[in-house]
Amino acid sequence: MHIVKLLTKINETGLTTNTLDLTESFVKKGHTVTVFIGKSEYYNDGLKYLEERFADSGANIIWYGNVNKSGILQKILQTVFILYKIVCLKPDIIHAQSPYLSFIPWLLRKKFVSTVHVADLPKRFEYKNATRVIAISDETKKYAINHFQYKEDDIDLVFHGVSLRYENKITNSEIKSLKEKLNILDTDIVIGIVASIEKRKGHDILLNAIDKLGSLNSNIKVLIVGSYKSKNEQGWLENEINNTDLVDKVCIVPYQDPKPFYDMMDIFVLPSRLEGFGLVVIEAMLSKCCVVRSDTEGAYDQISHGETGFIFKNENIEELKSILEHLIKDESLRKRVASNGKEFALNNFTSDIMAEKTIEVYQKVINLK
Known part of the structure; x- marks a missing residue:
């Protein structure tokens, strides 16, 4: 399976670590993984360590520009670049790890998966409801239903796992x-x-x-x-x-x-x-x-x-x-x-268990007609 993952930027949060652990487990299980990541101006040794882990993960890492540059033209160019690359890659599934990149597969009219990582995610124009959404806790599942109007049948509860x-x-x-x-x-x-x-x-x-x-x-x-x-x-x-x-x-x-x-x-x-x-x-x-x-x-x-x-x-x-x-x-x-x-x-709570459950979610989306 060819999996595309979308990540706004690397930072010292569970979202980044979760993306890393999943990526490493997917590659270990024989899947092809491409991760789109935005660069950040705020840089330290911790971010360097995380970048090195991504580089060593066995995935194809595509850096798509500086996310701190807020100009409209810059954002448009970054979006066009990601869209073009995804069209060329023809992945089996797209996973918007960062919720505000969910508009990318939406623009492509592709079925996709997204993850609700927190229970205080504000609604923004860039957020588009996924074909299926992953909740990482009971609280984030309730939040997805109450705040984003997901149906319970469209939500999969997949706990984070670690290496x-x-x-x-x-x-x-x-x-x-x-x-x-x-x-x-x-x-x-x-x-x-x-x-x-x-x-x-x-x-x-x-x-x-x-x-x-x-x-x-x-x-x-x-x-x-x-x-x-x-x-x-x-x-x-x-x-x-x-x-x-x-x-x-x-x-x-x-x-x-x-x-x-x-x-x-x-x-x-x-x-x-x-x-x-x-x-x-x-x-x-x-x-x-x-x-x-x-x-x-x-x-x-x-x-x-x-x-x-x-x-x-x-x-x-x-x-x-x-x-x-x-x-x-x-x-x-x-x-x-x-x-x-x-x-x-x-x-x-191991990353292998998390990866297996996440692949099951991908299969549900791929098998939808």
Whole structure:
């Protein structure tokens, strides 16, 4: 099968990671994949890492221009270029990973698939309803029905999955070296988050909860892996850290391959105020971290509270503090839940499972008359 995927740009979000994981799995299964991606002016080492993964995926990557150039002529030229290339490629299926590129197959009058990645996607002219739509959580499925008027029969629920590489721990010597570089002691309990740095991800919620732990803070290190989504947000996290007593306990690492950092974490927390699914939670579970997350989109699809992870009410700092307190004091609980979480993720959330279910969606569209 020849699959065309449309991605507005690369960034440190689940949408990009999902596209990558799917692309790698499709190629591994013998499919031909072409990915159209727009270039971004905002560039850092994290984006370089993601670009390199796309380049090494085995897919045909077509860069179609700078998405930050907002001139009408520029957008028209980019659109014409993509349309022409797709006509020449004659793919079996088109998947608009980025919803605002769904107008491309619509203009071509082609049947296509799109994915609803978040439950706050605003309606815009560029968004066109797909032949079939993939929802990544129960919440995004309801959003597709209520906000975009999809019929339930036209929606497929396909949870995000991640690469099995997260299952294999890096060596103890590599962990030791990385800890030394970050000034983390073996006796420290590492509480981590992997997320783009923005208020929506709730870094401040995590910091405030840890700050309230009092004397339990003595052997805690907070590991933050992520970069700012835009230059306009620079400094927000640093200000939040300075408003706590955790200044000497926080390590910030710019976004890069998160795998080695998961292997250093005792507890992983995703305190987001809004999510689509929370792909990093699955990466952490496969890496055998004990995971804690807010009850935003995807939480109850991923976690059985107290068994495979922990869920707290969105923005409830006291509840998060209480969960962290129990986990810090009870190492056996951390390890038991981490082990259960890994097993659950292996059975339900790998990229191979996601790819197989996505191919089933493509076949439904291809077989439509």
